[in-house]
Amino acid sequence: MSKFTEDSKQLLEHIGGSENIVAVSHCATRMRFVLKEDKKADIKKIKNIKSVKGTFAQAGQFQVIIGNEVPDFYNEFVGVSGVDGVSKDKAKDAAKGNMNFIQRMLANLAEIFTPLIPALIVGGLILGFRNVIGDIKLLEGGTKTITQLYPFWAGVHSFLWLIGEAIFFYLPVGITWSISKKMGTTQILGIVLGLTLVSPQLLNAYDVAKTAADKIPFWDFGTFHIQMIGYQAQVIPAILAGFVLAILEKNVRKIVPEYISMIVVPFLALVPTVIIAHTVLGPIGWAIGSAISGVVYSSLTSAFGWLFAAVFGFFYAPLVITGLHHMSNAIDLQLMAEFGGTNLWPMIALSNIAQGSAVVAMIFINKKTKPEEEQVSIPAAISCYLGVTEPAMFGINLKYVYPFLAAMVGSAIAGVISVASGVMANSIGVGGLPGILSIQPKYMLVFSLAMLVAIVVPFILTLLLSKTKFAAKFAPED
Template identity: 65%
Template structure:
C-alpha cells in the first residue's frame, strides 16, 4: 500500500472522479489539475484530507497544495486513479482551453505587465516623493522653493521617475515579444521607435496645432505623409505593435530558409511593423486608449461618481481573485497619459488597505490561535504594503465574512474618495505607502478615505462574526476552526522512530550567499502566506545551494529546482530555487546529490544559472522553510533583511 494511497483515493473522489480529470501534473509543492467541471470539486472534503494543505484555482488549473512529498503523492494518485500525468506545458495548454476569451485576454495582460511592475512601482514611489517636494507647503512655499538642495534632488529624480513612464512602450513591446517567445531585442528596438526624441512628444501633441504638426512633424513621401508623433506612456499602441511584430516574425521564420533567416526575418518583421505602428496602429490605438480613459474618467467625475467609486471599491477584490485586476494597470497608465493623473488608482489602494484591516480584526478575534497568527500578522503587513493575495487567500476567503467586510469598507472609502475628487499622479506601491502617489493637493484629504478603509472593515468583521453573518465556520461559542492543520512529519523512518527531547534546537544555516528577507515578502502567496511552513526567503548572489545542516535528502524534484532535507534531529526543510522555475524543466539546474543521500552542513546540493533564470523572466528568490512546524517552532535569527553568507544561521527550530 502506498504511503498516500488512502489520501489519493479520497482526493480523486473529492475532485469528481477520474472522468472529471482532463489533465494532471505536479510541481515541487502542488498537484495541478485541469478539471472538466470545477464545480464538481468538493472543497470542504479536500480540506479535510490529511495530506492536503490548501487549494486554489489559477489560470484554469485547480491546484492542491501537498508539500514537498508531492512526488510520492503524485505516484500514489496515478496508481489509484489510472491517470498518467502529462507535461506542464500540456497542462497549461489544456487549462487555456477551459478559459473563455476574457480569461485568456486577462492572462495575456497579466503576462505582459507583471515583468514591468518593479519598474512601474519604483517610478510611482519616486514620483510620490517628488509630489511631496513640490506640493507640501511650509510658510506659504514648497520644499523645493525653500531649499536649493531639495530643488536639485527633485530635478534629478525626474530622470528615473518620469523616464519609466515616458519610455513605457519600450518595456511593453519587449514584454510582448518575451511572452510570444520571439526575439526580444527586436521588441526593444520597436519600442524605441515609438518614443524616439526625433518624434513630437505625446505629451506635447495637444498643445501643438495641426498646422505646425503638418509643417514640422511629418514624414513626406511625395504621394502620402505620416505624422512624426511619439507614443510616450501609451499602452495600446505599444501592445498592438508588439503583437504584430511577434506574429510577423513567426510567419517569416516558417517561410524563409534558415541559412538567411538571421538577415531577412528581422528585416521583414521589424520594418513593416514600424511603418504600420506609425501609419495605422498608433493613431487607432491612441484613439481607443483615449476612449477607454475618457469613459472611466467621466464615470469618476460625473454626478454619479460616488456610485461608480463605490461599486468599483466593492468589486476590486473579487477582480483580484479572477485576475481581471491586471486590466486596471493599462487603464491607469492611459489615464495618466491623457489627463496627467488617475482617479482609479486611489480606489485600488483603498481596497488593499481594507483587506489588511479585516485580517487585523481576525487576528484580534483569534489571538489565542498562535498558528493562525503566523499567517494573519504578516498578511496584514503585506496588504498594507500593497500585496493582498496572502490576506485574501490565507485568511479572508477561508472565513468569507472578513472578505465581505473588506469589500464593503473598500466601497464606502471609494465613494468618499471619488466625492472628494482625489487623484493620483502615478501608480504607487499600494497600501499605506500609496499616499505618496496621490496628488500633492489631495494627500491630506486622502487620509480620510484611508481611515475609513481601516475602521469600517475592522468593525464590520467584528460584527459579522458576532452576528453570524456571512459566517458558517467561525461562530461565536463554537471555537475557532483551525483551518491551518498540516500533515505530520512524513520523512525518514529512522528519524521518526527517534525520540527527540522537547526544547532541542536545530540551527538552520543559509544555503546561499545573498540577501535574507522575511518570508512574507515572497512573490508567491503560497510561500508568502506561510501555507507551506515558516522560514525566510533569500535573494541569492551566486548560483550554489548548499546543505543548511547535517541530514538526509528527503526529496529532490526531477527538475532539480527544489529539494527537501531532514536534519539528524528531525527538522524538515524545503528549499525552492526561484518562483515558477518548474516551467524550465530542469534547464539551468544541476544536482550533486540524490534522494536518500546523507549530507553535511555546507555540502553542495545544486548549482543553478541565475542569469539564465532571469533571462526567462523569472525571479530567483529562494524560500527556505520549515515544513513540520507542528513539531518544531521556527524563529528567525538576526536582523532581517541583511546580507548573509552560506553557513550563517538564519532560522532556529525548537522542538515543541
C-alpha cells in the same frame, strides 16, 4: 524523510493522484496545479493537511497555499508524485485549456503587465517621494518645499526624474518587449519597435494636443506623408504594435528557409510593423485609449461618480480573485497619459487596506480560540497594508466569507469618499498604506480620511458580522 513527505503524500491522494495532474509548478507561496478534472480534488481534505493554509481556483489553475516554504514542499511533492514540474509560464499555458476565449484573452493581456509591475511600483514610489520633497510645502510655515530650501534635495528631485521618465514615458518599450517575450519571438525586435514609438525625433505625445495640425512634423514620401507623432506613455498603440510584430515574425519564419532566416525574418517583421504602427495602429490605438480613459474619467467625475466608485470599490477584490485586476494597470496608465494623473488607482490602494483591516479584526476575534491561525493572519495583514492582498483574501477572508464582504463594503465607502473629493494620484505605485505617497499633494488630507474609513469600517463590520447567523453559516470546519 523530510517534514513535508507525509503532507505531500496526502496532497497527492486528495488531489486525485498523479494521473489527474496535467502540470504542477509553484510561485512564492503557492503550489499551482493544472488538473484534468478539478472535481476530483477533495478541497475539504486538502485544507486539513497540516502544511496547507488554503486553496482556490484561478485562471484555470487549482492553487494550494503553502507559505514561504513552498519550494521545499514542491521538491518533496515532485519526488513523491513522480510528476515532472514545469515552469510557471508552461503551467499557465496548460491552464488556458480550461478557459474560454474571453478568459484566455484577458489572461494574455494580464500577463503582458505582470513583468512590468516591479518597474511600475518603483516608478510610483519615486514619483511619490518627489511629491513629498518637491510639491508639499512643509517648511517655513507651509510656504516652502524642501527642494526650495535645500540644494541637495533639489538635485535629488531632478535626478530621480531620470528613473521616473524612463519607466513611464518609455513604457511602450517595456510593453513591446513583454509581448515579444510572452509570444516567444525575438525580444530585441520588440525593444527596437518600442523605441521607434518613443524616439526623440518624434513630436512628444504630451505636446500633440497643443500643436496646430499644420505644425506637426512629418516624413515626406512625395505622394504621401506620415506624421511624426510619438506615443510616450501610450498603452494601447504599443500593445497593438507588439502583437502585430509577434504575429508577423512567427508567420514569416514559417515560410523563410532556415539558412536565410537570420537576415530576412527580422527585416520582414520589423520594418512593416513600424510602418503600420505609425500609419494605422498608432492613431487607432490612441483613439481607443483616449476613449477608454475618457469614459472612465468622465464616469468618475460625473454626478454619478459616487456610484461608479461604489461599484468599483466593492468589486475590485473579487477581480483580484479572477486575476483580471491587472487590466486596471492599462487604464491607470492611460489616464496618466491623458489627464496627468489617475483617479482610479487611489481606490485600489483603499481596497488593499480594507482587506487588511478585515484580517486584523479576525486576529482579534480568533485570538483565544484559534491562536495558531496567527501564523497566517498576521503576515497576511501586514502584506495587505503593503499592497499585496492575495494571502489575506485566500488565507483568511474568503475562508470565513464575512470578513471579505466587510472589506468590500469598507472599500466601497472609502472609494466614494475618494472620488467625491476628486482625489488624483500622480501614478500607480505601492498599494495599501504607502499608497498615499503617490497621491497629489492637495488631496493627501482627504485621502487620509478615506484611508481611515478603509481601516475602521471593515474592522467594525467584521466584528459585528462575527456575531450573526450569517457568520455561523459560513464558519469553516476545524
